[in-house]
Amino acid sequence: MNITRNELCIRQWAESNASSLGLQQGTEIKVTYIYNPGGFVNQSYRISDGKTMRHLKLAPDAKMHRLQQWAAVSEQLSNRYHAPRLISEIRDEIIPDYRYGLVFEYIHGESLTSTATPADAIPKVLIKLHQLHGDQELASSLVRSEETFTYADAFADAYISRFREDMVTIREGKHLLHFVTEETLDWFDAEIEALRTTVYAHPAFRKAANDVVHNDLGWNNVLVDELQEIWMIDWDDLSAEGDAAMDYSVLLWPFYHSADWPYWQAKVIEQAGEELYERLSIYFRASLLDDVIDILADYVDSETIPELREKTQARAQAIHLRAYPEYLRLYWPETK
Template identity: 45%
Template sequence: MNKNEKIIKEWADDVRTDLGFTKDIKDVVYIWNPGGFVNQSYFLTDGEVKRHVKFAESNHESELRKWSRVSDYLNTYYHAPKLIKEVEEEVIPGFSYGLVSEYFDGAALKTKQEQGTILTSILENVSQLHQDKDLGNLLESRDELTYADSFIDTYITRFREDLSIIDGHQYLLSFVTKETYQWFHEEVDRLEKEVKNMKSFQAIARDVTHNDLSSQNILVNRERFCIIDWDDLSCQGDAAMDYTSLLWPLAQSKKWEERVSEVAGDKTVERLSLYFRAKLLDEVIDVLADYVEAEEMPEVKEKTQKRAEKIHLQAYRKYRLLYG
């Protein structure tokens, strides 16, 4: 066990009855998140009962608290794991809050293989989420936002935050050329302009969205599926964002375009085109920020940086081929 795993084991042993354990904690394992290091997740077991705990830094605490407030609703209607306990203390340094939930034994959804009943069921469940006004009323809303605002909040802002990290650490990224750094900024500007000019992005965004429906956040086994990581849940999102993440492996085949049109309408399908473009650009840029941030995570530095370089180079070539 590393240092944090030992700390968590001691804490879990002290509060084991609150977590649903009947015996001493047998194992604590850090769950590597290849998508970044904003939160930290761990698997806990006493040999029989299994739990998942997710810790957040103070500046991301509000997202987990929002999830906690509606966790029973999400568990009942949207295959979210059952919440066991809120963690109101700083168990590991720098992480002020956490959630303990049931652990779901399953593997990440393989969209290209799971093209039968299971993917249809997931699509139907996600479509129900998007239109759930009761859940929307339970969530906090800000001033009215357009779909363009939602896109910019989700992608353009993230790209520019990532670029601020990347620009200051170019010396670490020997596989990226000087000209490519300039292209990053220019392409983000171009994408923002296209979103602001597309008519279907100008409507008010009132979809209830998960906002991170990647295959890693949809777990399946022979009996059922589970949707995890509800940190980015919003009542002012864009259904196109969720469909993009869910159907990303099928983006080029357009196999599910007709199905999305049936459950969400043609305007959502129209916005999908720019979301698919942004998703690929995210694979170009975001992994470079992960590469830089991995410098501070020695236990996963090597595999994170190796993965980031590979994904970046593949996505960059593909993006330039598709979009110039």
């Protein structure tokens, strides 16, 4: 990835298409890459004419279908779940190997990660999640598989598949990971399979997965504006064959093991029921393992991006070295 080159290409494209983007024709356009330390496959950029701002999200061919699904239901998402309004679909190859994208209104707000009082916004998000998970009208507009997809399958699709892909990247870039041993990598492989076995054997994961889920509702994907309204962004992974426990786990993960957890635990059980809560504990385990394994793939991937390499690798190493001992402390008796 060449960020400087990409920003230049997008600026030239935006200047030629300013009117269709709702920008002022003939004014200087500024384009800024939006850093996402959690991955570099899709790319996002902020486009501004000095007054109006837009958010451009680009996907390679392998991820194009996810953005196309988002575009198809964007009006429903904006009206019901405070998702950003879609301005335009892009079918030009603006930057190399990225032939599809979406342009959205730019939301001026702070993420839950940045806001001083994230707990104040969480109840509003929970209400929207409960509505989303049962939204059968939206589900009818989304792609479904022909075969029965269980909660276990949804978990495997969200985590096991990703962990396996991560391990390919990690092993290919092992020479970069001076703080990780070969024995540790072997343990990762074994733990991924142990987690998969646990999920497929668990009675709470055997039912059909018919929940409509966001699938990536971390704190960076919830914004709070100056009116204290919440905005749910980045709907790439929207699915009608998901597990509501995934959304709850990602959103509430920062509270798990905290003194406030009993309060949020009661909220989840009241809103979603005991059976979902049974699955939630395993999703929390996967969330921590994500900080152990997936973060190392980010470390390796950033090696080819000079502008981002140093800060991404420093962040990834710190997260891994914190999460790995914590994971062993919590789950080693089960995996030894």
